[in-house]
Amino acid sequence: MSRAASYCLFAPLLLLGFLQVTLMKRFEVKDGSKICLLAEFSANFSVSYETTAKKEATVLFSLPEDADVDNRSNCNNMTAPLLVVGFGDGHSLSMNFSRHNASYKMDVLTVSCKWSDHTFFPNASSNGTLVKSSRLMDISAKMNTTYRCISDSTVHMKNVNVTLSQVRMEAFPPSNNFSKIETKCQADITPTSPATTLVTTLTPTTATPPTQNPVLGKYNVTTGNRTCLLAEMGLQLNITHVTPDNKTALKIFNIQPNLTHSDGNCSDDRASLQLADKWTKLNFVFVVNITTNKFYLKELSISTHIVSPAAGGKEFMAKNESLNYLQTTLGKSYMCHSEQTLQVNPSFSINAFELHVQPFGVNNSKYATAEECQMDKDNMLIPIIVGAALAGLVLVVLIAYLIGRKRSHAGYQTI
Template sequence: MARYSQKHTLIAGVAVFALLGCLSPVLAVTLEVKDGNDTCIKAELLANLSVLYSVGNGTRMALMNLPDSAEVGKGSTCGSSSVAPMLVATFGNGHSLSLNFTKNMTLYRVDTLTVAYNLNDSTFFPDSKSTDTESVSTNLTGIQAQLNTTYRCFSASPVAMPKVNVTFTEMRMEAYMQSANLSKEETICTADASATTPAPKTTPATTTAAPTTSPGTPVQGNYNVTGSNGTCLLAKMGLQLNLTYTSTAQGKLVQEILNVQPGLVRASGSCGSTVATLSLTDELHFNLNFTFNLNSTTKKYHLGSISFDANMTDVTAPFHVVNNSLNYLRGTLGKSYMCSAEQTLLVNGNFTVNTFRLQVQPFGVNNNQFGAAEECQLDEDNMLIPIIVGAALAGLVLIVLIAYLIGRKRSHAGYQTI
């Protein structure tokens, strides 16, 4: 019986170890660009990519991530007087993620983010109409930091490009490094600075933004647009605005976080066959516009543009932001897009919109009611985690039960009838 107990304890232990391994957190990928033995760029980050590509009967969305096997690839350089520093992360079958850096007297930033993806890779792009390698770029990343500090952003930082979205998390990165290790002093992104948990101690500088206290979760508002044929756009959501601007009174960059108050906002807009606009106006403070586009061939819509104007007295110039190349809130004609989780819509480096408990339908509204909801990936992931944990626990119980039954069968086989 002693051997039986030890054997089954070992099996159960292995099963528990396997379960814990399945639940271990994903570690950030570390990438380092060197000039000889000197490190000039170092990045620790996670990156998730969504790529819209064409198939025979329309389009599909491919989901990719930057794997542990990613390497510093050709084109990476510490730069020179005529060449900017660049980190090129290569992964999979011909895919890459490139960050090009620039600096001034006090700050460095990601000047250009480029994603190249090989449509001939059937693992990620099955049934693709093209076998080419395509590339998209943007200079609206919002990633900048003080020289000789580490840029830190553990929160999700989405960057939108035509057909491609990149979301960075767990990011610690520095360019123009003075040593082989990341600087202890950090420039913290807006999302981390406004989190409720205390952030690591940093050394503030007069050129960096001073974050304000988060106002908490915004109230969900109902915003509808009515056309000649009745209600043509439905939206309900909580909205939070994140602004970075130069304060004339303080003489430096400041950050302001505002919750949109539904009772103080007037909703208006327009609806066309392929373009729908929702305008939210606070007469004393701001005007915020969302423009949705519909592809009449694929019957898919998305949020393609956000513009924002604010009446602010403490600014050196009028605060105006617009981005017409977004690709957020993607849905199907006649259905609504829903996302209960918080989403960050990056407009540019100085302005982002956070949405909470969002449901929107800009086309195909019938009887003033939302169509069937298509849930966002964030909500699906939140539901998937308890399912995975439950399945893993059920598998563990099954392994232990089978081991127990095998052990009983072997123990009875040792006795013979006389």
């Protein structure tokens, strides 16, 4: 059987529930004879697309045998390695790494697919290219150690899911092979640690009943006599934790603006907003992307005792420094009336209601022109489409009525 035929048969077999056999491959990025990045992993993809019949199709496939290091891979002067794994007819999986003091981390994972490759995407309606990126990864380790994760780890993006497994990675290895000392991912840590129970314990999940929508809070950050950040939002926090009897529980609670103190600081390219009450501290950090002339929410962290005593009296903490939410053009504000979920990590997320924020370029303590989120645009589009359809229907009925009247009089003549 040809390789193309095997690809075409692969996705239907997966959908029927057959056991998926994935290929683990090793990739090296070099600068001359010096290796700046070693990676060994298997990858499974789930990609949704539109067919020529205007229907949505989903294909499942693994990183194929022909996957290899693309010539776009480079070491960037041994400071920020980029691995581009090419496969098929122009598809790729890219990983950007960076060094932070005594550690390294994966910053961005990007998937690029060409719809014109009908081996992978039969009957695709487009001949363009799909490019999706995510910063929601927790792949990091200390220098001179190997990051290792045998467990599956799935990155969710719009229309694309990527599941990595049997992972070994090391940026800036001291030799041309993996270091013997390893940093294990959270999912692989043995159940001796309470933190791992959340991942490995197969016990029923309990959840506190969802609370009502949160009250809208208005916050600002002032440096000197100038307001440099404005924010309005209702915040609902979702925390997954482990109870003393090793059960997974979900705690949902709202931030109460009347009990919350706001603080923060601003610079030309970085602004932070800290919200704190008696039990909980939240920190939002916005930064500027000079290349795109946009700002976005890059960091979000929490520390809280609100889950006690169900969590055994311990403080819950979570942090993600690689987010890419609320992206907006500099000089404007970001607005979203729809409920929006900010996923920080698998254990913590925030539901934001009636969100309006501007961390840069605030003049006279007033919001600049707002850029609406895509969800609000979609919600506005639906009634417009429905209204247009109804108007079209009325027009068709009216035309049919007039034609009918004309025909009914056509057989009569005046005597």
